Amino acid sequence: MERVSIDEERCKSCGLCISICPVKILIISDRLNARGFRPAQCTDQDKCTSCGSCALICPDIAIELHREVKV
Amino acid sequence: MAEQMKVIYERPRSWANKVTHYCPGCTHGVAHRLVAELVDEMGLVDKTIGVWPVGCAVLGYDYFNFDSVEAAHGRAPAMATGIKVTNPDNFVFTYQGDGDLASIGMAEIVHAAARGWPITVIFINNGNYGMTGGQMAPTTLLGQKTTTSPLGRTPQANGFPIRVAEMLAQLDGPAYIARVSLDSPVNIRKAKSAMRKAFNAQVRGIGFSLVECLSTCPTNWKLTPVESMERVRKEVMPYFPLGEFKVVEGVL
Numbered sequence: 147m148e149r150v151s152i153d154e155e156r157c158k159s160c161g162l163c164i165s166i167c168p169v170k171i172l173i174i175s176d177r178l179n180a181r182g183f184r185p186a187q188c189t190d191q192d193k194c195t196s197c198g199s200c201a202l203i204c205p206d207i208a209i210e211l212h213r214e215v216k217v
Numbered sequence: 218m219a220e221q222m223k224v225i226y227e228r229p230r231s232w233a234n235k236v237t238h239y240c241p242g243c244t245h246g247v248a249h250r251l252v253a254e255l256v257d258e259m260g261l262v263d264k265t266i267g268v269w270p271v272g273c274a275v276l277g278y279d280y281f282n283f284d285s286v287e288a289a290h291g292r293a294p295a296m297a298t299g300i301k302v303t304n305p306d307n308f309v310f311t312y313q314g315d316g317d318l319a320s321i322g323m324a325e326i327v328h329a330a331a332r333g334w335p336i337t338v339i340f341i342n343n344g345n346y347g348m349t350g351g352q353m354a355p356t357t358l359l360g361q362k363t364t365t366s367p368l369g370r371t372p373q374a375n376g377f378p379i380r381v382a383e384m385l386a387q388l389d390g391p392a393y394i395a396r397v398s399l400d401s402p403v404n405i406r407k408a409k410s411a412m413r414k415a416f417n418a419q420v421r422g423i424g425f426s427l428v429e430c431l432s433t434c435p436t437n438w439k440l441t442p443v444e445s446m447e448r449v450r451k452e453v454m455p456y457f458p459l460g461e462f463k464v465v466e467g468v469l
Contacts, residue, residue: 147222155236156236158240158241158242159241160241160242160435160442161242161441161442161443162242162442162443162446165443165446166401166402181236183241196225198225198226198402199402201225201226202226202247202402202405202406203247203401203402203405204246204247205237205239205241205242205243205244205245205246205247205250206236206237206239206246207228207229207232207246207250209226210226210227210228211224211225211226212222212223212224212225213222213223213225214220214221214222214223215220215221215222215223216219216220216221217219217220217221
């Protein structure tokens, strides 16, 4: 499972997550979703530190975050 | 050693999993999410009644898995008071914008606060009437250009912006009054903690609570969502300082 999962159909391409990401791994992709927005996408899942900032600022609740832990 | 996926963030269960009608970058979505998260965390989903305003949030009832009603313009606090009086075991909150609460609904909010009935108000302050196209609201800043103040708001013609949180904090009725901002992750965390106190003030039966959220309106401010957040920090926060203006004993 991905660390950063972005629901592309919810994303409205506002760019707030991109402006806030401390490790700069989010970009606007070049494809369109069904509503005509270019959704955000994660370029490097392994760099994600799971800080949660993108999920906190996302106004469309499009981002869900997970992290693998050893059990 | 096996690896397991731990949840850092997932959508709240009381969120109805729909795509909202809000413009890209509008902080209404953030405020909605905080409400949904708190309703989940405090276990209130079965007894919550939301009262929705007229304004951008008019369709808010569609987005949650709890019961909702729609109030006439500005009359949400009066309606919420009625619901709370007849259903004292339910959790009743209103969600209002600045055109709704501070303009046409000013009498209702002041008297609801003065009565001090335990209802919670989430007040979204974005400085204009977003839904109808960006007209001047009571919270529009001096000099701010809107469709009805094209040369900028002036005190001679339009009066001064109203600081609702400070004004209501003068009354004896409210238990908890705070102003928060939704412009950055740190302020969103603080906003959630203020909303939790406001929800608690009602759950514990202490009294009226209101949280004013400084929000953005990228479409009508004619800025990008990121520039709008910047404007909140640079122009709005100096006039509308953040903080808790009234906390009576027992609110936590």
